[in-house]
Amino acid sequence: MNLINSHQQDDLTVISFNINNLDAGNADAFRKQVRPVLEESKKVAIDMSALQFVDSSGLGALLSCLRFCNENGGSLVLFGLQRTVTALFELMRMHRVFNLFTSIDEIVGALS
Amino acid sequence: MKALILAAGKGTRLMPLSRDCPKPMLPILDKPVLECLIEHLASQGVTQIVINTSYLAPEIENYFASGRRWGVELAFSYEGFEEDGVLHEEPLGSAGTIRRIQQHSGFFDDTFIVMCGDALLDLDLRALVAAHHQTGALATLALTRVSEDKVSQYGVAVLDDLGRIMSFQEKPKPHEALSNLVNTGVYVFEPEIIKYIPEHTPYDLGSEVFPALARDGRAIYGVEMNFNWIDIGRVADYYSVQMQAIAGELPNIPRLGKEILPNVFVGANTRFDPRRCHIEGPIVIADSVTIEDGATLIGPLFIGRGSVIERGAHLERSLVFEYTRVGAQATLSHVLASGRWCAQPDGLTIDPQKTGIAWILADSRTPRKWLNQQEQLFLEQIDDFPPVCELIENMRREPAFSRPW
Secondary structure, eight states, X not given: OOOEEEEEETTEEEEEESOSEESTXXXXXXXXXXXXXXXXXXXXXXXXXXXXXXXXXXXXXXXXXXXXXXXXXXXXXXXXXXXXXXXXXXXXXXXXXXXXXSOHHHHHHHHO | OEEEEEOOOOOGGGTTGGGTSOGGXXXXXXXXXXXXXXXXXXXXXXXXXXXEEXXXXXXXXXXXXXXXXXXXXXXXXXXXXXXXXXXXXXXXXHHHHHHHHHHHHOOOOSOEEEEETTEEEOOOHHHHHXXXXXHTOSEEEEEEEOOGGGGGGSEEEEEOTTSBEEEEEESOOGGGOSOSEEEEEEEEEOGGGGGGSOTTSOOOIIIIIHHHHHHTTOOEEEEEOOOOEEEOOSHHHHHHHHHHHHTTOOTTSOOOSEEEETTEEEOTTOBOOGGGSEEESOEEEOTTOEEOTTOEEESSEXXXXXXXXXXXXXEESOEEOSSEEEOTTOEEESOEEOSSOEEOTTOOEEOHHHHTOTTTXXXXXXXXXXXXXXHHHHHHHHHTOHHHHHHHHHOOOSOSOOXXX
């Protein structure tokens, strides 16, 4: 099953989810599916708006994406987080690890 | 004088706080709301009190027992049944409970007071009862005036010139409200009111008894009383009341413990070296708390008894319930947290067990376990981000990754 889609917007690669939960059940599959996209792209934005629930495995998968991008000289940002996911990020202090945006327009605005 | 306190409700709007604790037992600092009410009734000369219970009844009944400690005679009226060792709740509603108590013992033999168990108040009950007797009414409601933007949270009463209630509006929109006098859930009744309540059936005062009185041509009076009335119906209300209590703004709720620094109160048997933490009051720390060096505590903040705050944890404008372990990687900002949940004032809740982050938030009485492989992997990944480690070590507050594109 394809957990993600990706498309190009300006010089950004935008990854979106086809799933509602990112958890222990699919975090590894997500990691494997997203890796080729990160290898191809230097500037990646992940659209989190479809995710209603993320657990520590999901956070771990997102962290490994960020680490991969940083090690390869690229950048990764997240946008469109739902409130429960934002609350989890704040509790875990992850909001200080990731660059978080509300929308793709905000990212494009920051880029320009 | 006799009184009934209504304490059987489930407190649905206070979830997740009321999941393990009945609404009347929610503490303001360390004192349950219901205890504040009993103390107030005792101070007003009310000596015999019945409390109706149903949801999590043992929590209430075991705490208050005979009531002797508060100088009152206390009895409970449980609404439900036991089957195979399990209590099943069957609440009878605000009016049904009056009927049940009366059938059981004839307890209500004179003018009596009924109040909800989920609000803090300092109402002059003697003055209310005197006003009730003056009109010769069967029922008198204590009303208070709220600002117009708040009427939508309450039941509104419209009075005529003699103080008789002409109509009620339940939670009207501000522009539709005919008055800003609201029902505080404090009533004075004559025993005769009981004939308007059917036997053995759930029945409500507001929606069933009062309309029946009106249909029968019996006047219900409302008395506008000037008193402090703090309703804790919603999580946001409870959070707000607690913030006031921590700041010392509630005169009847003294801050517990000893003031070790200006606006920093600490209970007994607490391990805490304020020189080794970043602290900004007002802060109230209950008994038997452990706060490890290097924690950041920014008020208003309350830490409940038996809690453990690990080195590097960042707590700000929050309520930490009793026996909560807050892990080193946690940031609690503007939340209510226990070992089983972390809620924002609007009720948005995270379950640490379900989310697999029990090393960040857990019950402090649960022995610390070795992290499982998944948790270990996650922490290793976090360790790979030097800025996060730096954050944990130095409690820096600026974004770790502010690098532009």
